[in-house]
Amino acid sequence: MNKPKKPPKFAEYLLRWILPDYTDKDSLGDYEEVFNTIADQRGYKSALLWYLRQILKTIPDVTHEKLISKISMIKNYLQIAIRSFNRHKIYSSINIFGLIMGITSFILLSLYIRFELDYDKFHARSENIYRIATEDQAYLYRNSYKMAQTHPALTLKLKQEFPEIISAARFWINDDIRVSINGDSFYEKDFLYINRDFFEVFSFDMATGSKESIFIDPSSIIISESIAEKYFPGKNPVGLIINFEGTKDFHITGILKNVPQNSHFNIDFLVSEENQRIIFDRDIETWRAIGCYAYIHLDNNTILDELEERISELPGKYFYEDDTQRKRRNISYSLQPITSIHLRSDLNFEIENNGDIRMIYIFSTISILILAIACINYVNLATAISSVRGKEVGIRKVVGATRNQLIKQILFETSIYVVISFLLSAVIAKLILPYYSSILEKDIMISFNESLVLLPGMIILIVVLILLAGSYPAIFISSFNPGIILKKGLSWNSGRSVLRSSLVIIQFTCSIILVLSVLVIGYQMEYLNNKDTGYIRDRIITVGIRDETLIDRISVLKDELSEDHRIVSVSASTRLPCNIDWQYRIHYPGMPDDLFMSMNFCIVDNDFIDLYGLELVEGRKFSDDHPSDKQGAFILNESAMKALNWDPKGEYEFDFYLDGEFKTGKIVGVLKDFHFLSMYEQIQPLYLYSGIGLESFTPRFISIKISDGPIDEILDLISAKFLDLSPDYPFEYSIIDDAYQSAYRTDKQLGAILRIFTIISVVIAGMGLLGLAIFTTEQKFKEIGIRKILGASAGKIMLLLAGEFTIWILISNIIALPAGYYLMNKWLGNFAYKIELNMLIFISAAIMILTVALVTISFQTLKASTANPLDTLSSE
Amino acid sequence: MKILSRSEELLLLTVYRLKSEAYTFNIRGNLKEITGKASGYGALYVLLERLVEKGYLKAYMSDPTPERGGKRKRIYTITTEAVEVLNDIRKVERLAWDGIGELKIDK
Known part of the structure; x- marks a missing residue:
């Protein structure tokens, strides 16, 4: 005989497990011998088949022995469970x-x-897709140089230079465009200019039409299903025309399936990136600007750190002209896995507001x-x-x-x-x-x-x-x-109540911590809501300006609006006080010529400061009485003065870099600090510039302060004036307080959810306590009866019954309050402006829980302590 | 006299014939030679264990052998009771067949 062949291990284990117990498992040896014989005669395969058949044949017997015979027991368990439930x-x-x-x-x-x-996991290659984030010293926003966007030139080099980059997608995105369909105009978002690799990297599917169509003819456009549904309900829009910003016609060649909601960017319109060149005359191969988003699909075995380093060498190879430039820009790139963007990325220029992993x-x-x-x-x-x-x-x-x-x-x-x-x-x-x-x-x-x-x-x-x-x-x-x-x-008190009481204490500790967090989060949100932002938000309407021809006629618009007595004042500016997020480099005399400082800025007209009620600490507002203001003057906020180490009373100048040359202007006043960014952030240095109407920095917003009275009528009036002056553009307004509130919307939603679930947890814990209270009083009915006969008052008995529970909850408080203090202090650490954690919050959380608990059990204890002892004792 | 079923009788005889080599694998092979029919192992186990219960067979474990992957065999031997029963059967059988030639049915 040859070397004995053995059946596979797994099959042997399986057989050993299912074999009836009385065989002592020794028959496995028989099976192995038969297996060996069959293997010798007819080959290993048929032996294996035979072995598996043996296993199959045992199934009926096994089911009988291992399952059916147990059903009678299960039936009994079920019966007892139902009885116990009823009792x-x-x-x-x-x-x-x-x-x-x-x-x-x-x-x-x-x-x-x-x-x-699950954000962005729907892409078939999501594990190998990375976004390129850029760090460039030329762009300072929110105290960071790191951006979600990148230099257009970079993306062109990627595939040539690195074989491990399989495809490199890039796109520009427009979030505020005017489209006209059949003569009606609307503002739309999510208008993407993409390159050919876009569909290689991302997995977006077409509903109809081909993806290639927009690259064959740059005046083709793909729209999303929701846009098709919105503008062409029930019709097939392919072949129809969409007008872009009144300047260019696109014909629809395809419909894209709606982008899943858990994508970190949405798509409504897709056109070829050539249009960036055609429409905006923008250089899409430049190192001198950023603006596009780049995503790459990497080979499986790529070492990320190494690739990041090598990509960061590209500017040196293709862009820097000399060492000063290298020093000044110091560009570097990093790769972000696409699936981590939504929860972990918070760079400048994110496409959407991302979520927060802490939540x-x-x-x-x-x-x-x-x-x-x-x-x-x-x-x-x-x-x-x-x-x-x-x-x-x-x-x-x-x-x-x-x-x-x-x-x-x-x-x-x-x-x-x-x-x-x-x-x-x-x-x-x-x-x-x-x-x-x-x-x-x-x-x-x-x-x-x-x-x-x-x-x-x-x-x-x-x-x-x-x-x-x-x-x-x-x-x-x-x-x-x-x-x-x-x-x-x-007896239920037979020594086990230590565990029971500690479990109740754990429950209430959790509940108290939750209640405490909800209180603190609520107070903090309220504090931010009520904190004086430093500017007026009441009865101010803002209108965005998109019509460039209107910009030249702003003074006409202002005059016409001011004619109505219900309109108090009108002002034009580049940003609004609730969100001055633009930064621009500034230079002051005495600073080396090739150095700049980046600072938040807003270009405003003479009425801006009064309209928003901004307060001056020193100096004066911009005014027509000073003709030099027209040539450019500055007002800084206190933080800027502090950052520059300047005396508020001193006289200083700023150089504003414009069209290749410096325009010098006086600093005429100092503003009291106001919150021009999110309340979460520290107030940053800021300068206001009076040069409204500069070609590079046209005003984007008109703010209109209205007097008391029905807002609808005034809106009608304003709308009429706007449509009169720029008939092609739809009139859209917002109320500045709404815009301000919407920044805190996610926090409010999450706060609401948190509150609901906290209440649920308290209810569950309370119900458990109620159950225990009912149980104890039932157990102690006789004891209570005897105590009453011996002269105990109802109050004393209530105290006796509630005492234990009260002690539990007090202990929970002692544990929960320091823990809650620690956690909440940590959470508040994220805020620049925050409430002080005072004793009052803690005491109110403690009292709240204690009240809930005592009220819950009081019905039961009250019933027990007022019961007639005769009833409880006569049963025996 | 105790009655055995035919298959029980055949099994006991096979065990007797195989002596110390009487374990399931061999028993099945031997039975196949005699009857020309292969019985399933499962059936064999049940019958053998039933005979053990009735006291006609005894079972013991052999030492592990290499051809069974180091596993032990369950070896059966017949008991004196079985020998008695078998002898009885043989006697009955002989008596029952005595004087009967080739079987034929008269038309």
């Missing part, structure tokens, strides 16, 4: 409700978290805390009830149940609760989802197919819940000594 309706309902609320919250929170984490951490923590609180309810109530069920356990043991069997029984009972709660929660979550999505303004809806993908996750969740909730009760209950239980019965 302890209150506790069981509390358990089920708690679990349902906990699981529903968990599902909703994890769907949101999943949505956020994801906070939400994950809350979802787990809520589940834990619900599980603790189950553990507490199940162990409490077990004292009543001691007899059942005792009898089972006497009859011969092993400890393992009892553990299995309790786990089985727990799994009934968990599975029922889970199914109900899934249904409830599905019903709530539309409202939830609309609060968050995210499309978190989930289809049936998608939910199947989550199936393994759900099963894991169920198993974890069963173990969390069921394992302690199972071990506890199965440890009863049958002799003692059957003889004396089991």
